[in-house]
Amino acid sequence: MEDEKEAAAIRRGVLRLARRLRTERPEGALSTNKTSVLAHLLHHGPTTPGDLAAAERQQPQSLTRVFADLEGAGLVSRTRSAADRRQVLLAITEEGRRAFTEDMAQRDVWLGSALGGLNHTERQVLILAAGLMDRLATTD
Template identity: 55%
Template structure:
């Protein structure tokens, strides 16, 4: 199988699984952008809005409303930077961490049930594949 064929097959699988996971989310779940922002802050700690946007390959303007909604909902805080008073620093709140974990758990529950239908070897292969996908996502190409 050629590299282009592998890339196409992987892309198809990831897109199909992503679509299914979105459908498994209950009404009122976090939007994709809210999940992206909270996930970034959870993984990386406090960040400027610009740093979040850049790291997540988003336009800052596209996330401005998301930041405001998350702040209004008590899921993140915004404070002035001590080193640059013009900049703000976003931090996930304890409530934001709980909401993010709950959102993640709902999708993980469906995925866990689906994984149970696979063999142990297939499950281990998917765990390895997930680690490789994270490496691909973090690649600087």
């Protein structure tokens, strides 16, 4: 029962912070799905649309429009796989890297300002928690 209460408290805090960070998106910012796709390609390199959808826990069909929009905007490119010419690989472009970085920058400004209201120990606790949350996010 105590584990469930702790889990609920962490979930509430994470969700509230995530909502707040979404509200700090700049005007005309990329959608959450587009940001997730760019982040995945940035951190994991070129991948097939199916593998990317699986990693994002979405159906490939639900991301088809996102992929097309990103490609149309020059943020991702599609190429044939050298290993299997039947497969298409998506890759982030330099323009995609720039767009992603700019999209994150405004939220980072807000978060940096908010962190300024915390003392050194509180900031260090959050840095530790961020690493732990990253680790939890990769567990199945």
